Amino acid sequence: MAETTRLALLSGNEALALGAYHAGVEVATGYPGTPSTEVLEHLVRISEAGEVDANWSTNEKVALDVGIGAALAGKRVLVTMKHVGVNVAMDSLMTSAFIGVKGGLVIMTADDPGMHSSQNEQDNRYLGRFAGIPVFEPADSQEVYDFVQVAFEVSERFDVPCLLRTTTRTSHARSKVEAGARVVRAVEPSFTRNPAKYVMLPAFARERHVVHLERLEALQAFVEEHPLTVEELRSPALGVVTAGISYHHVREVLPEASVLKLGIEFPVPVERIRRFAAKVERLLVVEELEPYLEEEIRRIGIAVEGKRWFPRVGELSAAVVRKGFVEAGALPAGDGPSARPPVPGIGNRPPVLCPGCPHSTPYLALGELDAIVSGDIGCYTLAAAPPLSSMDTCLAMGSSIGIATGLAVSGLSKQPIVATIGDSTFLHGGIPPLLDAIHRQANMVVLILDNGTTAMTGGQPHPGIAYDIRGRAAPAADIAAICRAAGVTSVVVVDPYDVAATRRALRAAIAHRGVSVVVTSRVCVESPVKSRGPVYTVLSDRCDGCQACMKVGCPAISWDLATMSTPPGVKIDPAVCSGCTICAQLCPSRAIVSVRDAKAGDAKAGDAKVGDGKVLSLAAAPAETGSAR
Amino acid sequence: MSRVNGSNGKVPARTPPARLEAGNLVVVGVGGQGVILASNLVSQVLLDAGYDVKKSEVHGMSQRGGTVVSHVRFGPEVHSVMVEPGSADWIVAFEWEEGLRSLSYLKPNGVALVSTERRIPPAAMLDHRDQSLKYPALGEVPFGVLALDTFAVAGDAAAAVPAVAQTVLLGALSVLLPFPVEAWQASINAWVPRKALTGNLRAFERGRALAPEVRAAEVAARTAARTVESGPEVVPSASASPVAHNGAKRSRDGVAEHLLPVVRIERSWCKGCDICVAMCPEKCLVLDELDVAVFARPERCTGCQLCALLCPDLAMDVLWVPAGDLTGWLFANEEDRVRAAADPR
Numbered sequence: 001m002a003e004t005t006r007l008a009l010l011s012g013n014e015a016l017a018l019g020a021y022h023a024g025v026e027v028a029t030g031y032p033g034t035p036s037t038e039v040l041e042h043l044v045r046i047s048e049a050g051e052v053d054a055n056w057s058t059n060e061k062v063a064l065d066v067g068i069g070a071a072l073a074g075k076r077v078l079v080t081m082k083h084v085g086v087n088v089a090m091d092s093l094m095t096s097a098f099i100g101v102k103g104g105l106v107i108m109t110a111d112d113p114g115m116h117s118s119q120n121e122q123d124n125r126y127l128g129r130f131a132g133i134p135v136f137e138p139a140d141s142q143e144v145y146d147f148v149q150v151a152f153e154v155s156e157r158f159d160v161p162c163l164l165r166t167t168t169r170t171s172h173a174r175s176k177v178e179a180g181a182r183v184v185r186a187v188e189p190s191f192t193r194n195p196a197k198y199v200m201l202p203a204f205a206r207e208r209h210v211v212h213l214e215r216l217e218a219l220q221a222f223v224e225e226h227p228l229t230v231e232e233l234r235s236p237a238l239g240v241v242t243a244g245i246s247y248h249h250v251r252e253v254l255p256e257a258s259v260l261k262l263g264i265e266f267p268v269p270v271e272r273i274r275r276f277a278a279k280v281e282r283l284l285v286v287e288e289l290e291p292y293l294e295e296e297i298r299r300i301g302i303a304v305e306g307k308r309w310f311p312r313v314g315e316l317s318a319a320v321v322r323k324g325f326v327e328a329g330a331l332p333a334g335d336g337p338s339a340r341p342p343v344p345g346i347g348n349r350p351p352v353l354c355p356g357c358p359h360s361t362p363y364l365a366l367g368e369l370d371a372i373v374s375g376d377i378g379c380y381t382l383a384a385a386p387p388l389s390s391m392d393t394c395l396a397m398g399s400s401i402g403i404a405t406g407l408a409v410s411g412l413s414k415q416p417i418v419a420t421i422g423d424s425t426f427l428h429g430g431i432p433p434l435l436d437a438i439h440r441q442a443n444m445v446v447l448i449l450d451n452g453t454t455a456m457t458g459g460q461p462h463p464g465i466a467y468d469i470r471g472r473a474a475p476a477a478d479i480a481a482i483c484r485a486a487g488v489t490s491v492v493v494v495d496p497y498d499v500a501a502t503r504r505a506l507r508a509a510i511a512h513r514g515v516s517v518v519v520t521s522r523v524c525v526e527s528p529v530k531s532r533g534p535v536y537t538v539l540s541d542r543c544d545g546c547q548a549c550m551k552v553g554c555p556a557i558s559w560d561l562a563t564m565s566t567p568p569g570v571k572i573d574p575a576v577c578s579g580c581t582i583c584a585q586l587c588p589s590r591a592i593v594s595v596r597d598a599k600a601g602d603a604k605a606g607d608a609k610v611g612d613g614k615v616l617s618l619a620a621a622p623a624e625t626g627s628a629r
Numbered sequence: 630m631s632r633v634n635g636s637n638g639k640v641p642a643r644t645p646p647a648r649l650e651a652g653n654l655v656v657v658g659v660g661g662q663g664v665i666l667a668s669n670l671v672s673q674v675l676l677d678a679g680y681d682v683k684k685s686e687v688h689g690m691s692q693r694g695g696t697v698v699s700h701v702r703f704g705p706e707v708h709s710v711m712v713e714p715g716s717a718d719w720i721v722a723f724e725w726e727e728g729l730r731s732l733s734y735l736k737p738n739g740v741a742l743v744s745t746e747r748r749i750p751p752a753a754m755l756d757h758r759d760q761s762l763k764y765p766a767l768g769e770v771p772f773g774v775l776a777l778d779t780f781a782v783a784g785d786a787a788a789a790v791p792a793v794a795q796t797v798l799l800g801a802l803s804v805l806l807p808f809p810v811e812a813w814q815a816s817i818n819a820w821v822p823r824k825a826l827t828g829n830l831r832a833f834e835r836g837r838a839l840a841p842e843v844r845a846a847e848v849a850a851r852t853a854a855r856t857v858e859s860g861p862e863v864v865p866s867a868s869a870s871p872v873a874h875n876g877a878k879r880s881r882d883g884v885a886e887h888l889l890p891v892v893r894i895e896r897s898w899c900k901g902c903d904i905c906v907a908m909c910p911e912k913c914l915v916l917d918e919l920d921v922a923v924f925a926r927p928e929r930c931t932g933c934q935l936c937a938l939l940c941p942d943l944a945m946d947v948l949w950v951p952a953g954d955l956t957g958w959l960f961a962n963e964e965d966r967v968r969a970a971a972d973p974r
Contacts, residue, residue, distance in 0.1 A: 175683045318711065337716040347726070347753045558754060559749075
C-alpha cells in the first residue's frame with residue numbers, strides 16, 4: 001500500500017476510505033455524488049487491486065445490491081452514495097435488515113445541508129431509522145476513521161447493515177487523523193444456502209420481521225452503554241444534546257456548556273439522554289436540518305428546545321449557532337465578531353459550463369427552437385441559468401425522460417418537448433423511462449449528452465466507459481445501440497462541436513413523430529484529460545459587438561476592457577480558451593479566428609473553415625479512452 | 630505595483646511575534662486558480678509548526694468557474710471548521726472581486742492581500758442591452774486591503790505558468806506569520822508540481838520581498854481599527870463608482886445614452902427568407918402568419934444591426950429612438966404587428 005497523503009490532514013472522505021481499508025474492507029462500490037465521491041477514489045489510491053475490489057456501480061441501488069451480495073459471501077463491504085442516492089437504493093435498503101449480512105456492510109450517506117451541490121437537503125437519519133439500521137454520525141476526520149471501524153463490528157455482531165452519515169463539512173473538511181494499520185481478514189468467500197433468511201418470500205419475511213424487531217431491542221440496549229455517546233459535564237446551567245459537525249460549533253461558541261454528544265443516532269440512547277437531562281437545568285438540542293433528536297427526546301417526555309432557536313434550513317456554522325444561543329438567551333446579545341458590510345458593486349459568480357463544454361451547443365439550439373426542455377442532474381443543469389436559459393424542469397436522477405413523457409402525453413403541441421440527460425445519468429436511471437416513452441408512443445425527443453464521463457462529480461467512469469475506476473480496460477455499453485434495441489427508430493449521433501450539424505439533428509428529431517433520440521458525442525473538455533486546441537482570438541476591427549458569441553456563456557469571452565471607449569467589442573482570454581471553435585462558428589462577422597491564423601495575417605483561412613460550418617480539428621486529441629467507444 | 634489604503638509610506642521596523650496562539654486564514658479565488666493547493670501549502674507550514682489545524686472548503690460546483698473559498702484555522706485545539714464572518718486575521722485573494730467579496734470575513738484589524746487579477750464572469754455581462762459590466766472597479770482600495778498586481782510582482786517567475794503569479798501572495802503572507810522562510814520553502818517543495826517549482830519559489834521570494842509594504846498594510850489596518858469604533862463604521866472606503874461601465878454606451882454612432890435601438894421593417898419588401906430571424910443573436914424577430922418579419926421583442930434588441938446588414942432585400946434598418954413608446958418610429962402598417970407579436974417571454 002502506498003501512502004499518498006502528504007498532508008497529515010485528512011478530509012473526512014479520505015479518513016473514511018482509510019478507516020474502511022484498515023477495517024479490512026474487501027469490496028467497495030457506490031455511485032458518484034457530491035460530497036461522497038472522494039471516498040472510493042481515495043480507497044483506490046491507498047489500496048491494491050488485489051486487496052479491495054473497488055468499482056463504481058450503475059446506480060446506488062445496484063451498488064447496494066452488489067454490497068449485500070458480497071457481504072453475504074462474507075466480505076467486509078463499503079457502499080458510498082450521497083443523501084439523495086439513498087432514495088434510489090431505498091427499495092433494497094428497507095428489506096436489507098431482514099436479510100442481514102455475514103461480512104460487515106457499511107453504507108455511507110453523505111448528506112448536503114445547505115445544498116452546496118444537491119437538489120434537496122433531506123436528513124437521512126430518518127431513512128436509517130425507517131429501515132431500522134444503526135446510524136453513525138462522526139464529527140471530524142478522526143471520528144470518521146474510528147466510527148467506520150466500529151460500524152463494521154456492529155454490522156457483523158448484530159447481522160445488520162450500518163449507515164454512516166457524514167455531511168458536507170465532515171466529508172470535505174480536513175483535520176488530523178491518527179491511524180492504525182490494515183487488519184487482514186483471512187475470510188475465504190463462502191455462501192451458505194439459507195432461504196429462510198435470504199429469500200424474502202412473504203412466509204419467510206414475516207419471520208424475519210420478528211427477528212428484525214428483536215434485533216432493534218438488542219441494539220437499543222447496546223447503544224445505551226456505548227462509548228461513542230460522550231457526556232461532557234461542565235456548567236449545570238445549560239446542557240446541549242448534539243451530534244456530528246454541530247458538536248464543534250457548540251464547543252466553539254459555548255465552551256462552558258455541558259454537552260451530550262451522540263455518535264450513534266439510531267437507535268437513540270434515550271436513557272443516556274434522560275440521565276444527562278437530569279444533571280442540567282435547561283436542555284437544548286443543536287442539530288442540522290430536521291428536529292430528529294428533538295422529537296425523540298420530546299417523545300420520552302423530556303422538556304427540550306431545539307428548532308425554536310436553530311434553523312431547519314441550511315447548514316449550521318459557528319455564527320448560526322451563536323445567533324441561536326443569543327436568541328435562546330444562553331449568550332448575551334452582541335456576542336461574537338461583527339462582520340463588515342459588503343463592498344458595493346459586487347456581482348454574482350455562479351458556476352458555469354467550462355470553456356469548450358460540449359453541452360453548450362445543444363442547449364443553444366434548444367433555446368432557438370423554443371422547446372420545453374425537461375432536464376436532469378449533471379453539469380448541464382447549469383444550462384437552466386442565463387445566458388443559455390434552456391431548461392424548464394429538473395427533479396431527480398433520470399427524471400427528465402419520464403417528465404417529458406408526461407408533458408408529451410398531456411397533449412402539449414405548440415412547442416417541441418425534449419428530455420435532456422447525460423450519459424452517466426442515462427445509464428443510472430434513464431433506460432426504464434425510455435422504454436416507457438417508446439411503449440406509450442410519446443411524441444418527444446430524448447437528447448443524450450454523451451461526454452464520456454460522470455463530469456459533475458469530477459470525471460468518474462461508468463458502464464458506458466471503456467475503463468474502470470482503477471484505469472483498467474472494461475467493457476463499455478453503447479448508448480446509441482441501447483436506444484435502438486429499446487425500439488427507437490430514429491437515433492442520430494452528432495458532434496456537438498459542429499454547431500450547424502447539432503441544430504440540424506435537433507430539428508430533424510423534432511420533426512420525427514414518436515420518440516427520437518439524438519446523442520451528442522464529444523468527450524468532456526476536463527476529463528479524463530484536459531482537451532486544449534489552438535486558442536482563438538477576436539479580430540477587433542471585425543467585431544461589431546453583436547454578442548452572438550456571448551450567448552454560449554463561455555467564461556473565456558468577455559468585453560474587451562481596452563476598447564471600452566470605442567465601439568464595444570469582445571475578447572477571448574487565451575489562458576481560459578480551450579480552442580473548441582464554438583464561438584467562431586457562431587460569429588456572423590467572422591471576427592473570431594485562431595491565434596495562429598490571426599498571427600499569420602491569414603484571417604481568410606479562418607473564414608473558410610468557419611463559414612462552411614465544419615469543425616476544426618483539435619490539436620490535442622481527446623483521450624483514447626473517451627473516444628474509443 | 631502595490632497600493633495600501635491608509636498607508637503613510639513610513640515603514641516601521643517591526644518583527645512578527647515569536648509565537649501565535651491561534652489564527653484564522655481565508656483563501657479565496659476562482660475555480661482553477663489553485664486556491665486549494667495554496668491552503669494546503671499554508672496548512673503544511675502550520676502543521677509543521679505544531680498547531681492543530683482544520684481546513685474546510687466546498688468543492689461541489691466550484692470547479693465550474695464559481696467562487697472557491699478555503700478556510701484554515703489553527704491553534705492549540707480547533708473546533709469549528711469554518712471561519713466566522715468578522716474573524717479572519719488574514720485573507721489571501723487570488724482574484725479582485727472575490728477578494729472584495731470575502732472582506733466580510735476580515736477582522737476589523739485584519740489584513741487582506743488581494744491580487745488585482747480580474748476574472749470577469751459571464752454573469753457580469755448578462756445585460757446585453759446596455760452592455761454594462763457588473764464588476765467592482767480597481768479604483769479605490771478598501772480599508773485593510775493590500776492590492777497587489779501579482780503578475781507585475783512575479784514578472785518572469787510566472788512566464789512559463791501564469792498561475793504561479795499568485796504565489797506572490799503567499800510570499801507576502803509569510804511576512805505576517807512567524808515562521809522561518811525554510812518552512813515555507815519546504816512546503817512549496819512538498820506541494821507544488823515539479824515543473825512549476827522554480828517559478829513558485831521565485832514568485833514566493835518576490836512576494837516576501839514586499840515586506841515593507843505588507844508590514845505597512847498591517848500597521849495601517851491596526852491603527853485605523855483603533856481609531857474607528859467597531860461596528861458599522863468600519864466601512865470599506867468603497868470606490869465612488871464601483872461598477873465599471875462600458876464607457877461608450879452606444880457611442881459608436883454618436884448616439885446618446887437614453888436612446889434605444891428599434892428595427893424598422895418595410896413589410897412590402899420582406900419575402901420571408903427567415904435569415905434575420907435565424908441570425909438575430911437576441912431572437913428579437915419572428916415571422917408572422919404572412920411570413921413577414923416582425924420586430925417582436927424590442928426589449929431584447931442590442932442594436933447590433935446584423936439583421937439590417939444581412940437582409941438580402943434591404944427591407945430593414947436600425948434606428949436609435951428615445952426610450953418609451955415606439956409609436957411614430959415604425960412604419961404605420963408595422964406598429965400593430967409589433968404589438969400583436971409582443972411576447973412576454
